[in-house]
Amino acid sequence: MSAHSDSEPALTMRDVAARLGVSPMTVSRALRGQRGIGEATRQRVLAEVAALGYRPNKRARELRSGGPSELIGLVVTNLANPFYSQLAVGLEQICVSYGARVMLGSTGEDPATERDVVADLVDRGVDGLVVVPAGHDHGHLGGLRDVPVVLAASPPMGIDVDCVLVDDFGGTRDACRRLVARGHRRIGFLGLPPSLWTGSERFRGYAVALEEAGIALDERYVSQHRGDSGLAEEAARAMLALPDPPTALLTANNRNTVGALRALRDRAPDEEPVSLAGFDDIELADMLHLPLTVVSYDPVELGRAAAKLLFERQASTVPQPPRRVTIATTLVDHPAPR
Known part of the structure; x- marks a missing residue:
């Protein structure tokens, strides 16, 4: 096929990709000689590009991204949570090795905002998305044309995409x-x-561990709310004020652990000590005034694993079933300083 004349609409990278049955990112990598695709695929892309007379709009990409790089969108729920900064570090480590840059969006744990943030990132031309979803409805992520999605910290609901999880139950x-x-x-x-x-x-x-031990679940000892240290502190104080208060607290994330620590800080010296265990390690845990057991894992590895799934999905030229990677957890005991 001969090159387009000036009167014909300009070819886009998506047009080339559609003709070959590959992703736009695969075409992009072939043109820039980047890793992540096979040599046979690279040669097939280059041959089609030559036949079509396609010329990439380098200036448009540079204006879009600030340089000749691909863009990967990262959507998280709460920028105040250190977990997400560590996840972003891991994601960026892999993206840099592929010549890609990371664009960050935050949803404030609101599913409606998530839809807006995802739509905005897609409009800005991201080549892939890693999303920590704010809710259980992921349908809006299933119809993104030519933009692969990897979910982090949650399995897909109603869509077929790759995901990276933490062993939440086991930990x-x-x-x-x-x-x-x-x-x-x-x-x-x-x-x-x-x-x-x-x-x-x-x-x-939590419930299974109690059942295994023959302990009846008491609803007075359960609080379920968004990860907010103020709400967790309030809930912990209410539990500790019961006539038969808990002798231990188990928190579901690092923000809740902070709230529990604030509630325990004000207990009188003659009151019964309360043990504390929590999901997520926290900075300075080894310097606290009381012993703390944490469910520890590597959020940086979570980000790396998500990025690897994303780039492998982009490089694939044949359909593959959704993949799931689970990051293991370990228990770490931080004794109180002597």
Whole structure:
């Protein structure tokens, strides 16, 4: 086929990709000689580009991204949570090796805002998305043309995409088992909304550990709300004010752990000590005034794994079933300073 004349509409990278049955990112990598695609695919792209007379609009890409790089969108729920900054570090480490840059958007844990943020990133021309979803409805992520999506910290609901998870159930069960092994029978749980995967799975780990130990679940010792340290502190104080308060607290994320620590800080010296265990490690945990057991994992590895899935999906020229990667957890005991 001969090159387009000046009167014909200009070819786009998406046009070339559609003719070859590959992704626009695959075409982009072939043209720039980047890693991530096979040599046979590279040669097929270059041959088609030559036949069509396609010339990439380099100036448009540079204006779009600030340089000759691909763009990967990262959508998170709460920028105040250190978990997401570490996830972003891991994502960026892999993106840099592919010549890509990361564009960040935050939803404030609001599903409607998530839709707007995703739409804005797609309009800005991102080549892929890593999304920590704000709710359980992921349908709006299933129809993004030529933009692959990887979910982080939640499995897909109603769409077929790759995901990277933390062992939320196993980690929480292990932490609750540790408290039970130390003799605790009244264990308060400062959880997350049950509509979230992390919320439901971490509560399930807590409930299963109690059931295994023959301990009846007492609703007075359960609070499930969005990860906010102020709400967690309020819930912890309410539990500790009960006639038969919990002797241990188990928190579902680092923000809830901070709230629990604030509630415990004001207890009188003659009051019964309350043990604390929480999901997510927190900075300076080893310098606290009380012992703390944390469910630890590597959020940087979570970001790296999400990026690898994304680039592997882009490089694939044949349909593949959705993949799931689970990041393992470990228990870490931080004893109180002597």
